[in-house]
Amino acid sequence: NAGVMQNPRHLVRRRGQEARLRCSPMKGHSHVYWYRQLPEEGLKFMVYLQKENIIDESGMPKERFSAEFPKEGPSILRIQQVVRGDSAAYFCASSPQETGELFFGEGSRLTVL
């Protein structure tokens, strides 16, 4: 049973470009969460999605960031017009239900030049 799969593992973008990070949850999991970890910081919640629905986006920046979890395919975290401050590790997690343990992927490291 494969774990949470994230790609790309590393992504380099120049300021103003778009970044797309993908996450495939564990088999049987329909709840997906995105977290961001800035250097020397803990993980910060961004958004919680179920299939085709955003349940909680209270941690998402108001502009440039969006997330989706379509009926078919992986969840996508999209960052438009990236800035240097977006450089971070972005972790996706999944769970079989809303409560309980989250299973994390290995993260996608975004570097904005």
Add this chain to the structure above:
Amino acid sequence: DQQVKQNSPSLSVQEGRISILNCDYTNSMFDYFLWYKKYPAEGPTFLISISSIKDKNEDGRFTVFLNKSAKHLSLHIVPSQPGDSAVYFCAASGDYGGSQGNLIFGKGTKLSVKP
């Protein structure tokens, strides 16, 4: 404003001895606490959790203690092994308006277990 605080950025322990990692929280609405372990360049891995209706939960070498009145929890690892060297994150969730998967993480404590 840090709602979950891990005041020790690092801890060094001798192999075979006990490691004690501490975590304080400020939000009395938190009712579920988790510890995650993270190796460099990997995602966090769930270690152990505790509900606010308990004051202790044990799983092998790992025990978590919760002191609700002090808003404090601790993770005990005994005996410590070199493979336990990692960053340990304390996390909390509860009925404070966020979804259950909206975990509030501390900044982590880097544990080094020396042979």
